[in-house]
Amino acid sequence: MAGKESIRTPLGKVRGLGSAKHGAGHFITQRVSAIALLFLVPWFLISLIGAVRGGYDGALVWVADPINAVLTLLAVGTALYHMRLGMQVVIEDYIAKHGTRNLLLILNTFICIALFATAAYAVLKIAIAA
Amino acid sequence: MSSWTDKRPMSPHVSIWKWHITMAGSILHRATGCANYVGAAVIVAWLFATAAGPDYYEPLSAVTGSIWGQLILFGFTLSVCYHLLSGLRHLFWDAGKGFNPKFASTMGAIILVSSLALAVAIWLLAGLVPGVDPLHMTGAA
Numbered sequence: 001m002a003g004k005e006s007i008r009t010p011l012g013k014v015r016g017l018g019s020a021k022h023g024a025g026h027f028i029t030q031r032v033s034a035i036a037l038l039f040l041v042p043w044f045l046i047s048l049i050g051a052v053r054g055g056y057d058g059a060l061v062w063v064a065d066p067i068n069a070v071l072t073l074l075a076v077g078t079a080l081y082h083m084r085l086g087m088q089v090v091i092e093d094y095i096a097k098h099g100t101r102n103l104l105l106i107l108n109t110f111i112c113i114a115l116f117a118t119a120a121y122a123v124l125k126i127a128i129a130a
Numbered sequence: 131m132s133s134w135t136d137k138r139p140m141s142p143h144v145s146i147w148k149w150h151i152t153m154a155g156s157i158l159h160r161a162t163g164c165a166n167y168v169g170a171a172v173i174v175a176w177l178f179a180t181a182a183g184p185d186y187y188e189p190l191s192a193v194t195g196s197i198w199g200q201l202i203l204f205g206f207t208l209s210v211c212y213h214l215l216s217g218l219r220h221l222f223w224d225a226g227k228g229f230n231p232k233f234a235s236t237m238g239a240i241i242l243v244s245s246l247a248l249a250v251a252i253w254l255l256a257g258l259v260p261g262v263d264p265l266h267m268t269g270a271a
Contacts, residue, residue, distance in 0.1 A: 031224060034217050041214060045207070048173075049256035052194075056187045059180045072177070079170055086163045115174045122174075122181035 026085060033082040040075040047071075064130030069123050076119045084112040151238040152231075155216060158242075162213040169206040200258075207252055212245035 006013070051062030062068055087108045095101040147153070176194075179186040193199050219237060222228045228237060253259055 031221065034221065038214065038218060041210060045210065045252060046256070049252070049258065052176075052191075053256070056180070056184050056191070059176075059187070063177070063180055076170070076174065076177070079166075083163070083167050083170060087167055090160065090164065111171075115171060119174045119177050122177040125181045 026088075030082065030085045033078050033085070036078045037075075037082055040071065040078055043071060044075040060126060063123060063126040066127065069127040073120060073123050076123075077116055080112045080116045080119075084108060087112075151235050151242075155238040155241065158212060159216045159220070162209040162216070165206065165209040166213055169209065172206070204249065204253060208245060208249040211248040211252070212241070215241045215245050215248070 047062070047068065051059050051068075054061065063072065088105060091101060091104045091108060095104055172194075176190065179190045194203060219228065219241060228234060254262055
């Protein structure tokens with residue numbers, strides 16, 4: 001670092017650590033899931049609307065179809081993953097209070113995982129019973 | 131502002147910041163992202179109700195089929211369409227393309243209009259608008 005002045009704070013130098021927020025990994029996974037959703041979401045929207053028009057029986061037949069079941073799990077799983085990352089940024093941006101922020105971040109993770117478990121249970125139950 | 135004595139330039143604050151379409155687009159991207167969070171929970175509730183049986187499915191379908199339910203679902207469709215198109219633009223921005231201010235403003239307006247057009251198109255094609263059923267989907271399922 002000779003001849004080049006560091007912009008790190010004295011406290012940062014003592015700690016010797018970078019940012020602990022996994023910024024690059026977050027950035028990349030957010031984009032990769034976005035690219036997948038560009039394809040999954042239009043299919044899901046159009047296909048789902050067709051399914052709900054058939055009432056309860058139509059919905060059951062639609063989810064039971066092997067291709068629909070796999071693509072639904074992919075679409076819902078990717079969407080939940082993407083929105084957990086997105087909501088995390090929103091919480092980090094607006095909630096400055098340490099305790100509240102951590103509580104909301106944990107809640108965000110719990111909600112997304114709970115929703116995924118519910119979706120996985122529902123799709124697998126219908127698809128395997130069919 | 132009279133109490134402000136610091137002579138250094140103040141950071142532009144939202145209250146004195148002129149509204150630009152790119153700014154509105156950015157705020158909308160985040161707002162629709164949050165709305166889609168709630169919408170995803172509704173989709174999962176629908177999947178669960180389908181697995182749990184008609185006792186769960188019918189009450190949910192009564193709510194989503196009501197006029198308020200339909201309005202909210204259309205809002206959700208619109209929200210997804212906007213977030214999708216705006217998100218696509220974000221991917222181009224990430225690649226370093228589309229930062230020219232004039233082009234960015236034009237694209238902001240195009241994305242706003244096309245997300246509304248896309249949402250309307252999806253509902254029209256799916257036959258969700260009463261009396262309009264171009265693909266004859268009613269009774270097909």
